[in-house]
Amino acid sequence: MVQYTGTRFDASFGALSDATRRGVLEQLGRVDASITDLAKKFHMTLTGMKKHVGVLEQAGLVTTEKVGRVRTCKLGLRRLEEEAAWIERYRQIWAVRFEELDKVIAEQRRKEKVDGRKQRKKRE
Amino acid sequence: MVQYTGTRFDASFGALSDATRRGVLEQLGRVDASITDLAKKFHMTLTGMKKHVGVLEQAGLVTTEKVGRVRTCKLGLRRLEEEAAWIERYRQIWAVRFEELDKVIAEQRRKEKVDGRKQRKKRE
DNA sequence: GGTATACTGAACCATGTGGTTCAGTATGTA
DNA sequence: TACATACTGAACCACATGGTTCAGTATACC
Structure with missing residues (x-):
């Protein structure tokens, strides 16, 4: 590299x-x-x-x-190309690293929604 | 802003x-x-x-x-979003600022080409 | 020539940075 | 209990940073 x-x-x-x-x-x-x-x-x-x-x-x-x-x-001539690229690469890494966590959160949200529906159903 | x-x-x-x-x-x-x-x-x-x-x-x-x-x-939680945005905005400004210069350079190139043709014509 | 403008360089100051060592404290493990 | 591991905090060091003032020099203008 x-x-x-x-x-x-x-x-x-x-x-x-x-x-x-x-x-x-x-x-x-x-x-x-x-x-x-x-x-x-x-x-x-x-x-x-x-x-x-x-x-x-x-x-x-x-x-x-x-x-x-x-x-x-x-x-000047430097237009922060490499800097932008470094940050983009970092953001990429970050996203991959947190993908798992995002999934966990999404799963939680899904559960909450289901629970919410159950709650509403109960109240009906 | x-x-x-x-x-x-x-x-x-x-x-x-x-x-x-x-x-x-x-x-x-x-x-x-x-x-x-x-x-x-x-x-x-x-x-x-x-x-x-x-x-x-x-x-x-x-x-x-x-x-x-x-x-x-x-x-951590900061994923350099704003930093990326700042740099992008800067690159935008930079591009606009140098557009003029680019045009000047392009114009020069065009002239050089024309001059080159004239030169060749003269030699013919 | 004289005066105002625009920068430049040296020196200073307080504070921050990037490291270290040394002397702890807290935790794991045999 | 004893020993090793993992961190923590204070203190120190040399040097960088973000500013200042002050005393220049070079240029522009009347």
Whole structure:
């Protein structure tokens, strides 16, 4: 199986584990922005925002380019394909693992329904 | 729009940002395990593994139950639905954002082709 | 040239993370 | 009872994180 190198997912999931950074991604999905724009939007110093952008850039989720004195940030090339795939695979595993439990629950529901019918019948 | 409370995603994406914890999830997808089992599998002290399990438990990805002296870990109730949805939505935004760029690239390709034809024509 | 804008880097701070060791406690087993 | 097993909690460690301030540098504009 693919050796889940870790470091790549470490970076992307790590980048996503912060609300500000998720916000920045959503914002950049609407329109490109400078560090200043983002810092204002998220009520933070330039330096603080620069660090967040750095993390996102490291994870490949954002790219930046400096023209004159302003650094413009855009969405990067990584589109979270592998991350989506990992989660999907997990959900698959999860579903299989709980199939049995689901059956048990379904069986219980069925019984309850039958019991309910009996109850109603009694009352009739 | 839904106020992305943050803390929930912070916990789940944070939990996923570590290779050992992703490994533990995959392992628990195969079979329930004690702390000792997991510690052995991932070459770590019991205490270290307990912390990882704690993080996963906090994120709702794992549940544990102690019977006698052994604590058994299983997959938890959270099946990463919202996380999958967030990523999907992001991928959607990403696609829209880059549609324009794709068009530009396609246009360039088309031009190049035309130019190539002109070049060939010239040479004829 | 002078002033405002936009970023950058170093340094600091509190807190969190990923691990360890060590010293327990509780439980199973001969 | 004695011994082994399984976990637990406190304390420690080095380093990362999420922020700040402060002192720059580079660029734009009057």
